[in-house]
Amino acid sequence: MIKVKRAGGTGEGRGGGAERGGAEGGPVRGRVPWAAGGHQARVWGGDRPEWSTVNEPRAKIVIIGGGPGGYEAALVAAQLGSHVTVVDSDGLGGACVLTDCVPSKTLIATSGMMAALDGAPALGIRPDTGAGGAALATVDAPRLYSRVRDLASAQSADVAARLAAEGVEIRRGPGRLAGPHTVAVGDTELDADIVLVATGAKPRELPGAVPDGERLLTCRQLYDLGELPPKLIVVGSGVTGAEFASAYQALGSKVTLVSSRDRVLPQQDADAAMVVQEVFRRRGMTVLSRSRAVSACRTGDGVTVTLEDGRTVRGSHCLLTVGMVPNTGGLGLEAAGIALDRGGFIPVDRVSRTSAANVYAAGDCTGVMMLASVAAMQGRIAMWHALGEAVQPLRLSHVAMTVFTEPEIAMVGVSQQAVGSGEADALVVKLPLATNARAKMQGFRDGFVKLFARRSSGMVLGGVVVAPWASELILGVSLAVEQHLTVDEIAHTFAVYPSLSGSVTEAARQLMQPADDD
């Protein structure tokens, strides 16, 4: 059956009848008449919609950058019948797939297995002291790194194949804006009705610690090492630093974590960060708090990191994780009328518009929240908005995120800090994992489930889970936040017995308040 639907119509479809592209006033500012509504019929044949060319040509979309911000946008635009070109310089999937999320989480799959083996004796597994000594297992570093690289390239190939199957044109090479409606790739100029800039970010370097790719490393240079660093110094205790420190400690490196702040993960829930820091120390990691690194250099066959107070730390390798800077230089943005902020990021609104009509931006280059899921959502929202679909503007307060340490920290919604400062009027319950029956059986003792609920209505406002696989457990809390569920509704939901997720329903039960008698 063929269904004909008018663009800019009733508000049905994605976004649940929230804000519409035309209503936001976005694309109407440029020369994109299809978004103004009513001009064009969208024809649904099978499950693949197409824009007809009755009144207007297909929208020409050019996307610079093939990471999640770019490729997810391309899929949406292609689904809506646009002619889409993705220009990418380093490989589809972007840094997310090739150097950042996918490789790091693949490495962490192995380190997680090693950490689990650490707890094996307590579960009745004895090391085999026969031929190989007392270790339960050791890491085969070349094999691990080649698995990481193979998986990343396979994932990149999958993204390329998916885009090609959807009819997206792919151009290899650096692209730049030669005007608001033109993207230049080498000598070729591509015409665009809409441009999306999704060029990502790269690791920040310290002036006194320039990476050499051999011993002084950024997080993108780890996978070419032939070996595990025997003594790794990690500079920076944010999410990236903490994840790699945790992973290499479990893989068998001797790790020193240099943190300029009072504790690791200064931006995250303080209770959660303290659990992770305690686990780090218990497992033998040296955590140097209130220790700012000012330089790092090669010395002999190792490295020396110098701290602000003059102390030095020696290791075999140093990993620098001191933030990210946007890839916005040389893109012709200013000439195309796009303002940058002081950090070089592209300011965008909640539907991904930049200061130039018809140019949108998504992902790390906007600095909004450096997560693949946020980049992807910003990219999709940009296309829905530009092409006149119903859109729900980006809601950062509903973003679920995870720190993939051992144990993991996952969180969504309001923070403890917002509750503590009175910004959110919420009741809080925190259940230690050690009280959960399944956790006891599994030998998990570090972690907790914390739930925040609005004092007046019992509506779930957020939560923090610290546990193995917290990244999977947070979904229940995330659903509650997104769907405005109350603690009563969660409390009446069945959880499996025994299960870690049982702690989420138990926390909700503890937050239930007796009804008023009068």
Ligand SMILES: Cc1cc2nc3c(=O)[nH]c(=O)nc-3n(C[C@H](O)[C@H](O)[C@H](O)COP(=O)(O)OP(=O)(O)OC[C@H]3O[C@@H](n4cnc5c(N)ncnc54)[C@H](O)[C@@H]3O)c2cc1C
């Ligand atoms: C170590 C590490 C681990 C991470 N783990 C996670 C995680 O587990 N979960 C999570 O949600 N987030 C994670 N992140 C963050 C995540 O990687 C980023 O938020 C995400 O990659 C942003 O996507 P993007 O599309 O904006 O940019 P990118 O993925 O960086 O892609 C941008 C693409 O644009 C290309 N490009 C740049 N300039 C040009 C140009 N001029 N012309 C053409 N192409 C260009 C680049 O080559 C790249 O391919 C991690 C980050 C790091 C550093």
